[in-house]
Amino acid sequence: MPLALLALAVGAFGIGTTEFVMMGLLPDVADDLRISIPAAGHLVSAYALGVVIGAPLLAAVTARMSRRTVLIGLMVLFVLGNALSALAPDYHWLLAARFLSGLPHGAFFGVGAVVATNLVAPQRKARSVSLMFLGLTVANIAGVPVATLMGQDLGWRATFLGVSVIGAAAIASLFLLIPKDHTHAPSGGLRGELVALRSLPVWLALGTTVAGFGALFSAYSYVTPMLTDAAGYADASVTLLLALFGVGATIGNLVGGRLSDHSLRGTLFGGLTSMVVVLLLFPLLMGAQWSAALAVTLLGTAAFITGSPLQLMVMEKASAGPSLASSANQAAFNLANAGGAWIGGLALAAGFGVTSPALAGAALAVLGLAVAGVAHAVDRRRGPLSGRERVIATHVPEQAETVHG
Numbered sequence: 001m002p003l004a005l006l007a008l009a010v011g012a013f014g015i016g017t018t019e020f021v022m023m024g025l026l027p028d029v030a031d032d033l034r035i036s037i038p039a040a041g042h043l044v045s046a047y048a049l050g051v052v053i054g055a056p057l058l059a060a061v062t063a064r065m066s067r068r069t070v071l072i073g074l075m076v077l078f079v080l081g082n083a084l085s086a087l088a089p090d091y092h093w094l095l096a097a098r099f100l101s102g103l104p105h106g107a108f109f110g111v112g113a114v115v116a117t118n119l120v121a122p123q124r125k126a127r128s129v130s131l132m133f134l135g136l137t138v139a140n141i142a143g144v145p146v147a148t149l150m151g152q153d154l155g156w157r158a159t160f161l162g163v164s165v166i167g168a169a170a171i172a173s174l175f176l177l178i179p180k181d182h183t184h185a186p187s188g189g190l191r192g193e194l195v196a197l198r199s200l201p202v203w204l205a206l207g208t209t210v211a212g213f214g215a216l217f218s219a220y221s222y223v224t225p226m227l228t229d230a231a232g233y234a235d236a237s238v239t240l241l242l243a244l245f246g247v248g249a250t251i252g253n254l255v256g257g258r259l260s261d262h263s264l265r266g267t268l269f270g271g272l273t274s275m276v277v278v279l280l281l282f283p284l285l286m287g288a289q290w291s292a293a294l295a296v297t298l299l300g301t302a303a304f305i306t307g308s309p310l311q312l313m314v315m316e317k318a319s320a321g322p323s324l325a326s327s328a329n330q331a332a333f334n335l336a337n338a339g340g341a342w343i344g345g346l347a348l349a350a351g352f353g354v355t356s357p358a359l360a361g362a363a364l365a366v367l368g369l370a371v372a373g374v375a376h377a378v379d380r381r382r383g384p385l386s387g388r389e390r391v392i393a394t395h396v397p398e399q400a401e402t403v404h405g
Helices: 004-033 037-061 067-087 091-117 122-154 156-177 189-196 200-220 223-230 235-260 264-285 289-305 307-317 322-349 356-382 397-404
Strands: none
Touching: 004 037, 004 067, 004 091, 004 122, 004 156, 037 091, 037 322, 067 091, 067 156, 091 122, 091 307, 091 322, 122 156, 122 235, 122 289, 122 307, 200 223, 200 264, 200 289, 200 307, 200 322, 200 356, 223 235, 223 289, 235 264, 235 289, 235 307, 264 289, 264 307, 264 356, 289 307, 307 322, 322 356
């Protein structure tokens, strides 16, 4: 695999760290700024809102720019947002800075996925995307725990300064390692990107992302009370257990990338089916500490097996203008985060028990399977060319333009 993928992974590592570290810093931020924990929780929502708005907006605005330039510019915006977070004088400034930090998130992964697939041979497309996302999953194992400890020992502002340094390293890596000849501006520009978004298969792929990852966040948002109240773990053990989720996510990401290069749709259906099974077993697995630890690991594995195929499915269906659709898939991921947490909360509020969010997640995973099934049926009806199993393996518009141009 080319070293350029390392540059993308470094950026993904920084983004993953800043996205999830706020959960661990909420008490410190609340104490320092003299606000309530629920008010501090709005800082998480502000970041997610930035992702949802920024992903399609920035991808559209930069449609005619070199993708290498776009990636570097997005990381500059990322560094600026995190530096302003560290310097924020009060809660409202921090809220605005967190929103700014979230703006480049989705577009970076969306454009980065397109660049990654154009750096490798056709039969390694999915693995290239999974290696970029490796930065995100490793952030959950190493970046978030280290950044949380830094914030607790040195103050939460030090954490965001540290993330800014990671972003600066990503900028240098992108500048040095991303080749210019693979990242030229797409000839279709914004019009081509928008036309690609009018496709029904693209929207079905995005719907699968919302339902499939909504299943994950329905359970994962409430995994701490499951581990403490159902499995009997002490509060101090939860951080280590969440690192196990990161280990599982890393394994699932790598496995999903490798399998998707052989059968995209088979990997997608297999990952969603695994999600259904794991989430249905959650109430049973939370009955003992050893099996609860296994459940958290399996949840990460099953969920992230679907990550690469879902990203590449969107890119395949929008092959004439993949950057905007690929970025929109990141917005869909964050909608899944918010929607899944809301649905899981409804199950808890209804009094169905501490593990009920997992069962609600299983229902969402079944819905994801249903949407993926409809997408498969639409592909079959439209003909064999629209239902290829290997994403962009036989149609690589970027490379074709490079050869003929």
